[in-house]
Amino acid sequence: MFKLLFALAAVPLCIAAAKSHIEQITTLADASTDGVIKLDESLFDLITSPKREWSVVVQLTALNKNMKCTPCKEFDPAFHAVSRAWSTVPKAERYKHFFASADFAEAEGVFRKLGLMSAPVVTFYPPTQGQNILASGKTDPFNYDFNNFGNDAKELAAQLSNFTPVPIPYRVPIDWGLVLSLLTTTVLCALTARLIFPIILSRWTWALITISTMLTMTSGFMFVRIRGMPYRTKEHSMIPGFQNQVGAEIWTVAFKYFTLSSAFLALILGVPRQTNKTSQRAAVYLFSLVIAVTFSALIKDFKIKNGGYPFSYIL
Numbered sequence: 500m501f502k503l504l505f506a507l508a509a510v511p512l513c514i515a516a517a518k519s520h521i522e523q524i525t526t527l528a529d530a531s532t533d534g535v536i537k538l539d540e541s542l543f544d545l546i547t548s549p550k551r552e553w554s555v556v557v558q559l560t561a562l563n564k565n566m567k568c569t570p571c572k573e574f575d576p577a578f579h580a581v582s583r584a585w586s587t588v589p590k591a592e593r594y595k596h597f598f599a600s601a602d603f604a605e606a607e608g609v610f611r612k613l614g615l616m617s618a619p620v621v622t623f624y625p626p627t628q629g630q631n632i633l634a635s636g637k638t639d640p641f642n643y644d645f646n647n648f649g650n651d652a653k654e655l656a657a658q659l660s661n662f663t664p665v666p667i668p669y670r671v672p673i674d675w676g677l678v679l680s681l682l683t684t685t686v687l688c689a690l691t692a693r694l695i696f697p698i699i700l701s702r703w704t705w706a707l708i709t710i711s712t713m714l715t716m717t718s719g720f721m722f723v724r725i726r727g728m729p730y731r732t733k734e735h736s737m738i739p740g741f742q743n744q745v746g747a748e749i750w751t752v753a754f755k756y757f758t759l760s761s762a763f764l765a766l767i768l769g770v771p772r773q774t775n776k777t778s779q780r781a782a783v784y785l786f787s788l789v790i791a792v793t794f795s796a797l798i799k800d801f802k803i804k805n806g807g808y809p810f811s812y813i814l
Contacts, residue, residue, distance in 0.1 A: 520545060521553065525594050533579045534586035538601040540608040546599055547640075552629030554596045556643075556659060559610065559620040561603040570650070571619045575600075577652035578621070584656065584669040595631050595664045619645075621655075623662055633662060710760070718753040719744045737803050752800065755793050762789040 524546055527536045538546065538557070546555050558578045561568040582598035601609050603618065610618075621643035626632045648654045656669035698704055722728075723746050730746035732738065737748050766786045773779035795812035802808045 520548065521594070524553070524597060528586075528593075528597055533583040534598050535579055535582045536597060536599040537605070538599050538609070539605050542599075543601055543606060543609045546597065547624050550628060551624070552626050552631055553594070554626050554631065554633075554662065554664075555599055555624045556596075557622050557624065558598075558600040559603075559606075559613070559615060559618055559622065560600060561618045563602070563604045566603060566618075568618055574619050574645075574650040577650055577655055580652045580672075581656045581659065581667060581669055585663070585667050587668060588665060592664045595626075621645075623659065625662065631664065710757075714753040714756050715749065718749045718756070720749050723749060737800060739803055739806055741804055752797075755797050755800075758793045759790060759797075762786045762793070766790075 524536070527542075528534050531537075535558075536542065536546065543557070547557070558575070560571045560575060562571055562575060578598070578600065585593065585596070585598060603610055613620075622640050623643065624640045625638055627638045632638065643655065643658060648658055653669060653671055656667040660666040722744055728743075728745050732745060736745065737751065738745055763786075766783065770779055770782045770786070773782060791813060798810065798812050802811065
């Protein structure tokens with residue numbers, strides 16, 4: 500009889516003790532700016548109590564600079580961002596699940612108890628009793644898989660939402676730096692378009708591009724590029740033989756053809772527009788000499804490529 504009375508009297512005390520535990524946890528969560536409860540050994544034992552009607556995800560980390568844990572520093576902002584999103588959930592659901600973090604500097608005993616040799620580790624502790632127990636009935640703690648899911652906040656929230664009372668309302672924050680960069684780029688493009696478009700749309704621009712491409716390609720650029728020929732050899736900047744060519748020959752031949760074409764254009768387009776007869780006559784002599792010398796240099800190059808060619812011009 501006395502045992503029964505004692506047992507009945509102990510029930511309110513147990514309920515009160517359990518209530519004080521959840522009240523203590525919710526107070527700590529509300530006091531945190533982002534909902535993450537900082538744990539020491541005693542708080543870890545409290546929040547992961549074997550008889551719990553709440554769930555908790557615990558980050559075990561080592562943020563002290565002496566620990567030199569780069570993954571810990573990279574993941575910590577993501578964990579706090581997900582917890583901050585959870586803190587916006589209504590209290591009726593929010594108080595059924597908590598976020599907590601145990602740093603090695605304040606909770607070394609926890610790491611020893613769990614036998615951890617590395618960090619970070621994220622462990623989900625499901626409810627072990629009450630109405631909040633998982634539908635699967637799973638009560639044993641399990642770890643978040645960094646290898647498969649990485650340390651991204653969005654993925655963390657998605658995986659934890661499979662076990663929280665309601666999905667975590669995490670939203671990827673706007674990358675204002677990227678937005679500013681795009682706006683700046685757009686403005687700069689708009690400002691420079693007025694200067695660039697007239698150049699791009701000019702027929703002289705395309706004429707220059709076309710002529711340059713023609714001179715480069717007809718001078719053997721693709722031959723040298725495909726065969727991987729050197730720029731020049733120790734003995735020659737122009738190798739005898741039609742099946743041999745080095746990179747220097749491209750620019751040598753292209754420059755000479757460019758000089759020839761420019762001199763012809765000057766004679767055809769420039770000289771007739773000269774109003775002074777003396778200047779016009781001097782220009783005819785000058786450009787004619789340029790054509791003769793340049794053409795002679797081309798014939799000399801041809802004789803190098805074809806040793807049996809017997810003719811020459813001036814050079």
